[in-house]
Amino acid sequence: MIYFEITPDDEFIKTDKVPGPTKEEIRALVISKTHLTDEDVVVDVGCGTGGLTVEFAKRVKSVYSIDMNPDAIATTRKNLEKFGLTHKVELIEEEGYKALDDIEDFTKLVIGGSGGNLENIIREGYIKLPVGGRIIITSIVLETATESVRVLKELGSEPEVVNFNVSKGTVLDRGVMMKALNPITIISAKKI
Numbered sequence: 001m002i003y004f005e006i007t008p009d010d011e012f013i014k015t016d017k018v019p020g021p022t023k024e025e026i027r028a029l030v031i032s033k034t035h036l037t038d039e040d041v042v043v044d045v046g047c048g049t050g051g052l053t054v055e056f057a058k059r060v061k062s063v064y065s066i067d068m069n070p071d072a073i074a075t076t077r078k079n080l081e082k083f084g085l086t087h088k089v090e091l092i093e094e095e096g097y098k099a100l101d102d103i104e105d106f107t108k109l110v111i112g113g114s115g116g117n118l119e120n121i122i123r124e125g126y127i128k129l130p131v132g133g134r135i136i137i138t139s140i141v142l143e144t145a146t147e148s149v150r151v152l153k154e155l156g157s158e159p160e161v162v163n164f165n166v167s168k169g170t171v172l173d174r175g176v177m178m179k180a181l182n183p184i185t186i187i188s189a190k191k192i
């Protein structure tokens with residue numbers, strides 16, 4: 001059993017032009033819902049800064065990371081170089097739905113950004129997943145969560161919905177002050 005730590009937020013190379021990395025505590029939760037094995041091939045739609053891509057690349061066979069923003073692809077590449085993981089990841093600068101057209105062999109699909117194309121990405125991805133594969137959607141917008149649940153139910157799957165509210169403490173002289181991170185909803189489902 002190999003233990004991989006979660007990479008701390010402040011170790012990532014960041015730019016103002018790209019969101020992320022997903023906070024380390026949330027990355028840990030996404031990993032748990034993804035049920036990763038070292039045989040997995042993961043598709044990360046909306047890789048942003050590469051926060052989740054780096055966590056997947058450490059743990060699985062290979063990763064396809066998709067983002068339509070060239071700055072996101074460049075930033076994810078820099079982080080993969082920094083952590084020595086470039087050999088595990090194929091970076092694809094394209095809209096998620098279109099990029100999925102050309103990928104056949106994945107076992108887990110993680111959607112962290114979808115623009116207006118969430119339903120298309122879920123439907124296309126779900127059809128291509130093998131039975132037992134998993135789809136995970138991280139959402140900071142309520143509508144993303146409800147749309148995901150609706151589409152997954154229409155596809156005959158049984159989505160699980162968990163809302164995470166994480167607060168982090170700042171240790172001050174007079175005590176520990178808790179600060180809330182943005183709540184995040186994780187929708188996950190197994191391909192039946």
Ligand code: SAH
Pocket residue numbers: 018019020021022045046047048049050051052053066067068069072094095096097112113114115116117
């Ligand atoms: N999980 C990432 C942060 C994701 S931010 C991290 O840990 O670093 C969401 C990203 O999704 C943004 O970079 C945005 O460009 C991308 N995105 C949004 N809609 C998209 C779509 N339809 N296709 C591809 N990428 C998309």
